[in-house]
Amino acid sequence: SQTIHQWPATLVQxxxxxxxxxxxxxxxxxxxxxxxxxxxxxxxxxLFYSVGxxxxxxxxPQNLSASRPQDxxxxxxxxxxxxxxxGFYLCAWSKWNSPLHFGNGTxxxxx
Amino acid sequence: ELKVEQNPxxxxxxxGKNYTIYCNYxxxxxxxxxxxxxxxxxxxxxxVLLSNGAVKQEGRLMASLDTxxxxxxxxxxxxxxxxxxxxxxxxxIVRYGGSQGNLIFGKGTKLSVKP
Numbered sequence: 001s002q003t004i005h006q007w008p009a010t011l012v013q014x015x016x017x018x019x020x021x022x023x024x025x026x027x028x029x030x031x032x033x034x035x036x037x038x039x040x041x042x043x044x045x046x047l048f049y050s051v052g053x054x055x056x057x058x059x060x061p062q063n064l065s066a067s068r069p070q071d072x073x074x075x076x077x078x079x080x081x082x083x084x085x086x087g088f089y090l091c092a093w094s095k096w097n098s099p100l101h102f103g104n105g106t107x108x109x110x111x
Numbered sequence: 112e113l114k115v116e117q118n119p120x121x122x123x124x125x126x127g128k129n130y131t132i133y134c135n136y137x138x139x140x141x142x143x144x145x146x147x148x149x150x151x152x153x154x155x156x157x158x159v160l161l162s163n164g165a166v167k168q169e170g171r172l173m174a175s176l177d178t179x180x181x182x183x184x185x186x187x188x189x190x191x192x193x194x195x196x197x198x199x200x201x202x203x204i205v206r207y208g209g210s211q212g213n214l215i216f217g218k219g220t221k222l223s224v225k226p
Contacts, residue, residue: 034213043199043218044154059213090153099144099156100201100214107151 002027006091006103013110019064019078021106023091026072031093033074034100035066038088050074086110113138115202117217124190124224132185132220134200142203143183144214145174147196154199158185190224197221 006023013019025031035047048066049057056066063082067075074091088107092100114137124130142161146154158167160176160183167174173186183200201214
């Protein structure tokens, strides 16, 4: 069966510090991978989407970036965090006609 | 631009009662998903609706899709406290020539079931 791992679960970082969140999927190959963000009390916003290694689509302009160095690995990064980057970050995977399968999420607080 | 609107956004129910959550979307799509989120937790897939007239049921929850009306409903029958959570609908935008596209989520309906 497929599983998705996301870490860390919680993170507190000062403004201006770098960020690296990692997500890996097991039990499937060539999945579509996603990074979503959920701000407090709001819905989910798609940040990045990837259909394959090295292929990244950005949905919103921001100071975040994503990379897919391996088929089942998806990384969300920032060089300098802003206060507005605080939120609940969710990695997800899918394949054709299947729902998104979400990781447990990372709660990021930028102070 | 695709918009997905859920209503109500907040719903307080008594146990044993029935209610329906509505999800309207603004453009053509024949893929709609329902998710559940418990406080502080990730999202759990509930239903995948892939065609007009699709109806799926799991326990006290039943979801349906009317693509002509661009409407999906999530019906709750005889609510129990364990159903308290936030429920999201999400509509698929198919891009990239055949691969699954991106989901646009509604704002969620926060359901509270009280004894």
